[in-house]
Amino acid sequence: MKEEIYPIAIEDKMKDAYLNYSLSVIIGRALPDVRDGLKPVHRRILYAARELGLLHNRPHKKSARLVGEVLGKFHPHGDSAVYDAMVRMAQDFNQRYQLIDGHGNFGSIDGDSAAAMRYTETKLTEIAEALLDNIDEETVNFIDNFDGSLQEPEVLPSKIPNLLVNGSSGIAVGMSTSIPPHNLGEVIDALIHLLDYPNARLETIIKNHLPGPDFPTGAAIVGNDGIKSAYQNGKGKITLRAKSKVEKEGRHQNLIITEIPYQVNKAKLIEEIADLVNKGKISAVSDLRDESDKKGIRIVIELKSKADPQLTLNRLYKYTNLQTNFRINLLALNDKKPVVMGLLEILNHFLDFRKQVIKNHTQYNLNKSENRYHILAGLKRAIDELDIVIKVIRNSQSKKEAREKLMLELDISKQQAQSILEMQLQRLVGMEFEKLEAEREDLAEKIKYYKNILNNEDELNNVLRDELKEIKKSFDDQRRTEIIADDSKAEITKDDLIKEKNAVLSLSYRGIIKRNEEFKNLRAAKNDYLVAAVEGSSLDQLLFFSDQGEVYNLQVHDIEEHHGLATGDNLSKYLQIPIKENIISLNILDKEQNKNxxxxxxxxxxxxxxxxxxxxxxxxxxxxxxxxxxxxxxxxxxxxxxxxxxxxxxxxxxxxxxxxxxxxxxxxxxxxxxxxxxxxxxxxxxxxxxxxxxxxxxxxxxxxxxxxxxxxxxxxxxxxxxxxxxxxxxxxxxxxxxxxxxxxxxxxxxxxxxxxxxxxxxxxxxxxxxxxxxxxxxxxxxxxxxxxxxxxxx
CATH class of the missing domain: 2.120.10.90 (DNA gyrase/topoisomerase IV, subunit A, C-terminal)
Known part of the structure; x- marks a missing residue:
C-alpha cells in the first residue's frame, strides 16, 4: 500500500480523541438510561444471567460463571469491574430493591469487601426478572455486541421504573449523576396519577404520592426544600440524619442509633465518634459499642450520669456522619444524550417508554395470532374438502407437487398447504376439529383485542395502568426513610449544641458582667455596684445599647458562667466597644421570634x-x-x-x-x-x-x-x-x-x-x-x- 501522511494540528487531534473518549464514557459506562435506569454493565449482567437461566426460582450458580459470561459475550472490560457492579446489585444496604440474589459473603455496611467471585453464588431476584420480562418478544431493539458475533438488548423492557426506584450514581467526563432511590409503591402511584392527569402539577405529585427519596438504610430526611428543588430543577441537596432512641440503664441513659444515613460506613462512623470522645469534643460519653446483628443496626452510646441525650445527639449530628448531606443530580441518558431532568420529565419518559414496549409486544402477539389464525383457516378448509386433499396427496409424486396442487385446488397459501401436509390424521377426529374451531374463535377475540390496544390510546393506557398496579401489588413495601418537613431543623446551629437552662446576667457600674443561674448568687466586687440585671435562657440573645446609638449582640451562652463568690469578667472580654462609647442599657431578647x-x-x-x-x-x-x-x-x-x-x-x-x-x-x-x-x-x-x-x-x-x-x-x-x-x-x-x-x-x-x-x-x-x-x-x-x-x- 502507498503510504499517505496527512499533517494535522496536535490540538485538533487531541480534541477529537478526547471527544471520542468522553462520548464513550458518557454513553457506554457512567450514565444510566432514563428508560430502564441501568448502565450498560448492569444491563449486560442481568441479560447474561437470564441467558444462563439464573432465574429467581432456580438454583444459584457461581458468580465467576456469570462474570465470565458477561465478559466473553458483552462487556470486554476488567472482571473486577463486572463483579463489583454485580456485588452492589446484591447489597441490601446499597440497593433499595436488590436485582441480584447473592449467596455467600457479599460485603457489609462496615465496608468489608465481598469474597472472591469463585466463592460466591448468584441468581436474579424476582423483581429483576420484571425488568427482563418479554425481552425475547420483539419489545426492544437488539444491537451487535462488541465483536458483532452476538446480539444484546439496547435497553431492557423494564416494567419497573428502575431509575427512580434504585437510583444511580456515576462520574462521567465533565458531568456526574446522583439519583437517590425511591419507594416503588410511591413511584407507581405517581406514574398512575400522571397517566390519569397528564397535566398534573409537581406539587400535587409530591404532596399526595411521591414525597421524597426512600433509602435502603432508612434514616430521616430533614427538610423539604432540597427535595422540591431537585424534583423541580433536577438538582438539589438534602440532609440525611440517623435515627435514634434513648434507653435507660440504671442511673444512666444510653443513646441507641438504629438507622444511619445512606452510604455511610458504620465502622468508620463509630471510629469518628470514638475519636471525638478521646479528643474531649464530646465529654458526655462514657462507653461506645456496636451491638448490630442480622436484625439491624444497634450502636450503643452510653452517657454519663446527668448528661443531656439531645445535646449529645446534636453534637454527634454536627461533628460526625450521623448527619450528612446528599447531593441530588437527576442526570440520565435520553436518546443517547445526557440530560438533567426534573421528576415529571423522568416519569413521563418512563410512561412513554412503557407505552412503546406494550405496543411492540402487542404487535408481536398480533402477528403471532394472525399467523396462527391463517394456518387454522387452511386446516379448516382442508377438513371441509377432505376428499380433495386425499386425492391430491395420493396422486402426487413429491411433497412439493402435493403442496402446489393443494394451493391450486383449495385456493390457499403456501404456509397453509404446508400445514395441511404436516397435519396428523388424529386431527380429523370430531373432538379435535372442535378444538380447532374453539382455537380459531379465541384467536379472533385476541386479534380484535390487540388491534384495539394498538389503535386506541385509552385502551393502551388501561393496559399500562393494570400493569403498574400488578407490579405494585407484587413488590410494594413500607417506606423506610422518614421525612421531617421542617427545614429549620436541617442545620445544627450553635444553639443546638448548648444545654438550655435559666440564666441571670448582671452588669456592674465598672463594666463587670456575670452570668449565673439564680439571682441570689449575683454580687459585685469591692468598691463596685450592680446597676443592671436581666433573666432569661442560655439560648437567648443579649443586647447592649450604647449612647452612640449602636446595639451590640451576644448569645447568653457565650458569657462564661460563674458560681459562688466569683464576680464575673470585664465586658471588654466579650465586646470591643470604642473608648468614647458607653453602654447605657442591657436587655435580653427571647430566642423565639415573635414571642414578645x-x-x-x-x-x-x-x-x-x-x-x-x-x-x-x-x-x-x-x-x-x-x-x-x-x-x-x-x-x-x-x-x-x-x-x-x-x-x-x-x-x-x-x-x-x-x-x-x-x-x-x-x-x-x-x-x-x-x-x-x-x-x-x-x-x-x-x-x-x-x-x-x-x-x-x-x-x-x-x-x-x-x-x-x-x-x-x-x-x-x-x-x-x-x-x-x-x-x-x-x-x-x-x-x-x-x-x-x-x-x-x-x-x-x-x-x-x-x-x-x-x-x-x-x-x-x-x-x-x-x-x-x-x-x-x-x-x-x-x-x-x-x-x-x-x-x-x-
Missing amino acids: QNQYYTFVTHSGLVKRSNIDEYRTNYSHIRAIKLDNDSLVNVEKTNAIEDIIVVSKNGYLIRFSGDTFSTTGRNTLGSRAINLSKNDHVIYFNIFDKNDFLISISEDGRANKIKLNNFRSQKRNGKGIRIFSNSKYKLAGAVTAARDDKILIAAKNGEINEIVVADIPETSPGGNMYQVTKELDFEKIVAVKKIIEVE
Whole structure:
C-alpha cells in the first residue's frame, strides 16, 4: 500500500480523541438510561444471567460463571469491574430493591469487601426478572455486541421504573449523576396519577404520592426544600440524619442509633465518634459499642450520669456522619444524550417508554395470532374438502407437487398447504376439529383485542395502568426513610449544641458582667455596684445599647458562667466597644421570634427625641448594628415597653414631662424620633423611664443635693410640652435622676472616680417644685457625674 501522511494540528487531534473518549464514557459506562435506569454493565449482567437461566426460582450458580459470561459475550472490560457492579446489585444496604440474589459473603455496611467471585453464588431476584420480562418478544431493539458475533438488548423492557426506584450514581467526563432511590409503591402511584392527569402539577405529585427519596438504610430526611428543588430543577441537596432512641440503664441513659444515613460506613462512623470522645469534643460519653446483628443496626452510646441525650445527639449530628448531606443530580441518558431532568420529565419518559414496549409486544402477539389464525383457516378448509386433499396427496409424486396442487385446488397459501401436509390424521377426529374451531374463535377475540390496544390510546393506557398496579401489588413495601418537613431543623446551629437552662446576667457600674443561674448568687466586687440585671435562657440573645446609638449582640451562652463568690469578667472580654462609647442599657431578647408580641424598645435622646421600634427589629446575627438614627445626638436610655404605658423624661435643668406612649407611632429601626419634651436652649435630657405610680423620682444635683417626689404627683401631659418643675432653685443642675422604691439604694459617682451609695429612705420627700437637700455633705465629692439605681440581691 502507498503510504499517505496527512499533517494535522496536535490540538485538533487531541480534541477529537478526547471527544471520542468522553462520548464513550458518557454513553457506554457512567450514565444510566432514563428508560430502564441501568448502565450498560448492569444491563449486560442481568441479560447474561437470564441467558444462563439464573432465574429467581432456580438454583444459584457461581458468580465467576456469570462474570465470565458477561465478559466473553458483552462487556470486554476488567472482571473486577463486572463483579463489583454485580456485588452492589446484591447489597441490601446499597440497593433499595436488590436485582441480584447473592449467596455467600457479599460485603457489609462496615465496608468489608465481598469474597472472591469463585466463592460466591448468584441468581436474579424476582423483581429483576420484571425488568427482563418479554425481552425475547420483539419489545426492544437488539444491537451487535462488541465483536458483532452476538446480539444484546439496547435497553431492557423494564416494567419497573428502575431509575427512580434504585437510583444511580456515576462520574462521567465533565458531568456526574446522583439519583437517590425511591419507594416503588410511591413511584407507581405517581406514574398512575400522571397517566390519569397528564397535566398534573409537581406539587400535587409530591404532596399526595411521591414525597421524597426512600433509602435502603432508612434514616430521616430533614427538610423539604432540597427535595422540591431537585424534583423541580433536577438538582438539589438534602440532609440525611440517623435515627435514634434513648434507653435507660440504671442511673444512666444510653443513646441507641438504629438507622444511619445512606452510604455511610458504620465502622468508620463509630471510629469518628470514638475519636471525638478521646479528643474531649464530646465529654458526655462514657462507653461506645456496636451491638448490630442480622436484625439491624444497634450502636450503643452510653452517657454519663446527668448528661443531656439531645445535646449529645446534636453534637454527634454536627461533628460526625450521623448527619450528612446528599447531593441530588437527576442526570440520565435520553436518546443517547445526557440530560438533567426534573421528576415529571423522568416519569413521563418512563410512561412513554412503557407505552412503546406494550405496543411492540402487542404487535408481536398480533402477528403471532394472525399467523396462527391463517394456518387454522387452511386446516379448516382442508377438513371441509377432505376428499380433495386425499386425492391430491395420493396422486402426487413429491411433497412439493402435493403442496402446489393443494394451493391450486383449495385456493390457499403456501404456509397453509404446508400445514395441511404436516397435519396428523388424529386431527380429523370430531373432538379435535372442535378444538380447532374453539382455537380459531379465541384467536379472533385476541386479534380484535390487540388491534384495539394498538389503535386506541385509552385502551393502551388501561393496559399500562393494570400493569403498574400488578407490579405494585407484587413488590410494594413500607417506606423506610422518614421525612421531617421542617427545614429549620436541617442545620445544627450553635444553639443546638448548648444545654438550655435559666440564666441571670448582671452588669456592674465598672463594666463587670456575670452570668449565673439564680439571682441570689449575683454580687459585685469591692468598691463596685450592680446597676443592671436581666433573666432569661442560655439560648437567648443579649443586647447592649450604647449612647452612640449602636446595639451590640451576644448569645447568653457565650458569657462564661460563674458560681459562688466569683464576680464575673470585664465586658471588654466579650465586646470591643470604642473608648468614647458607653453602654447605657442591657436587655435580653427571647430566642423565639415573635414571642414578645406588642413589645418594643423605646429610646430617648439627649436632645429630647423619643422613638419606639419593634423588638424583633433587633434580632440579628451580626456582632453589632445601628439601633437608631442619630443626627449629632446621643442616647440617654433604652427601655422595653408596650405601646400605651406612660413615659417620664427628665432634663438637666430640672423639668419632668409625663406623656402617654400612644401619642407617638412605632417606626423602623434606622429612623429618627419624635419630640418628647420642649427644651430650653441650654438644657438636655438626662433620664427617661416607664411611669410607675408606686415609685419615687430621685433627683441628684451636681453638688450633692437631692430630693424625692412620688411619681404619681406628676400629671400626664401632651407630648412636646415644657414639663413640670422638679425643684424651685433654677441654679441647680442635675447630675442624674432615677426612679426607685423607698427601700432602694442609689449609686452616685464623682468625676474623680469615687463612688458611694445613699438610701432612698434617707432622702427628704417633697412635692414638685420643692427644695433640694444636701445628702453628700459629709463626703469629699467632686462634681457628681453619674447616678444609678443599685441592683440588690437578697
